[in-house]
Amino acid sequence: MSCEPGHDQGLGGEVNLELPHCPASTARPALVTTKRSNISGVNGAVTTTIIVAGLALAGYALLMTALNRRMNVPLLAAVGVLEILLLVQVGIIVAKLVGGERPAGLATLIGYLIATPLVPVAAAFWGLMERSRWGPAVIAVAGLVAAVLMVRLHQIWPVIHV
Amino acid sequence: MSEPMAPPEPTASQPDSTRTGPGRLLVAIYALFALSASARAGVQIVTKFGHAPVAYLLSAFAAVVYILATVTLAVGSPTARRIAVLSCSVELAGVLAVGTWSLADPATFPDATVWSSYGSGYGFVPLVLPVFGLLWLRRWTRRARTQRTTVTSAEDAGEAADSGVAHGESGASGQGAEDVVADGRI
Numbered sequence: 001m002s003c004e005p006g007h008d009q010g011l012g013g014e015v016n017l018e019l020p021h022c023p024a025s026t027a028r029p030a031l032v033t034t035k036r037s038n039i040s041g042v043n044g045a046v047t048t049t050i051i052v053a054g055l056a057l058a059g060y061a062l063l064m065t066a067l068n069r070r071m072n073v074p075l076l077a078a079v080g081v082l083e084i085l086l087l088v089q090v091g092i093i094v095a096k097l098v099g100g101e102r103p104a105g106l107a108t109l110i111g112y113l114i115a116t117p118l119v120p121v122a123a124a125f126w127g128l129m130e131r132s133r134w135g136p137a138v139i140a141v142a143g144l145v146a147a148v149l150m151v152r153l154h155q156i157w158p159v160i161h162v
Numbered sequence: 163m164s165e166p167m168a169p170p171e172p173t174a175s176q177p178d179s180t181r182t183g184p185g186r187l188l189v190a191i192y193a194l195f196a197l198s199a200s201a202r203a204g205v206q207i208v209t210k211f212g213h214a215p216v217a218y219l220l221s222a223f224a225a226v227v228y229i230l231a232t233v234t235l236a237v238g239s240p241t242a243r244r245i246a247v248l249s250c251s252v253e254l255a256g257v258l259a260v261g262t263w264s265l266a267d268p269a270t271f272p273d274a275t276v277w278s279s280y281g282s283g284y285g286f287v288p289l290v291l292p293v294f295g296l297l298w299l300r301r302w303t304r305r306a307r308t309q310r311t312t313v314t315s316a317e318d319a320g321e322a323a324d325s326g327v328a329h330g331e332s333g334a335s336g337q338g339a340e341d342v343v344a345d346g347r348i
Contacts, residue, residue: 126190130182
């Protein structure tokens with residue numbers, strides 16, 4: 001792992017202060033702030049949005065299960081929104097990787113990048129096959145998983161802010 | 163959020179397999195664990211097997227059990243159900259054994275497995291999942307047995323399913339006919 005200054009993609013001036021081999025004294029471009037902010041970071045905003053959206057989707061889907069509703073178009077649309085958010089997140093992380101930054105667990109991260117966008121798609125297909133209240137229950141799992149995956153991504157690579 | 167999107171509907175059809183109804187949710191969660199346990203075990207074994215060999219081999223074993231449970235629950239034939247009962251039982255025993263082992267002898271587990279500390283790293287889902295799996299499978303075994311003793315023909319089984327719908331009893335006796343026939347062959 002190289003110890004070069006953070007290749008900032010203009011995504012909010014975040015600097016990874018947690019890479020063990022990169023002490024804070026490492027020279028950095030003047031552009032970069034040293035403050036670790038959750039507000040200015042696009043990453044943080046997207047991650048937080050996904051967590052909120054995932055939990056909201058899970059809550060809504062569980063409500064549908066409780067009310068004995070089947071899968072419907074609004075729920076599918078919500079799954080689609082979650083999918084788009086996840087793809088944006090994957091794009092941001094891939095951009096960071098292309099920019100030369102590397103997490104400690106690169107293999108794990110790549111596994112997550114492949115698996116994450118598949119979760120809502122697989123849940124939508126599996127849920128649509130079910131013509132009962134248990135279809136939305138599958139969607140609820142996907143929403144929860146999306147939220148958990150964001151926390152795990154942050155653990156794998158602290159550059160990804162929550 | 164809470165506005166009704168569609169009129170409430172009764173459960174449209176009775177579950178006709180272990181993969182439908184509540185089983186749909188079970189298979190989804192099992193598939194999730196099958197995927198995550200295999201990926202995790204694969205990465206650990208390939209990249210740093212020497213670090214915690216026992217933990218990684220147990221992770222791999224857990225992955226195999228999850229895959230087996232996922233596939234057999236999704237297939238749902240009488241034979242598959244028997245294998246599913248076996249894998250869920252092994253899973254439950256594994257969570258309890260590895261959970262206890264990991265607490266009693268932490269030195270053997272420098273890195274966690276899916277079942278460490280009774281699956282606390284996964285919100286204890288690994289502990290709860292096999293219990294629900296076995297309950298779901300037991301319902302099917304009982305249903306098959308009841309159908310075998312009380313129903314004499316496939317038509318009667320169909321009527322039993324209809325009355326189940328009429329009483330709004332979810333997950334009742336719909337698969338009886340198929341089961342009687344299938345069980346008879348084995």
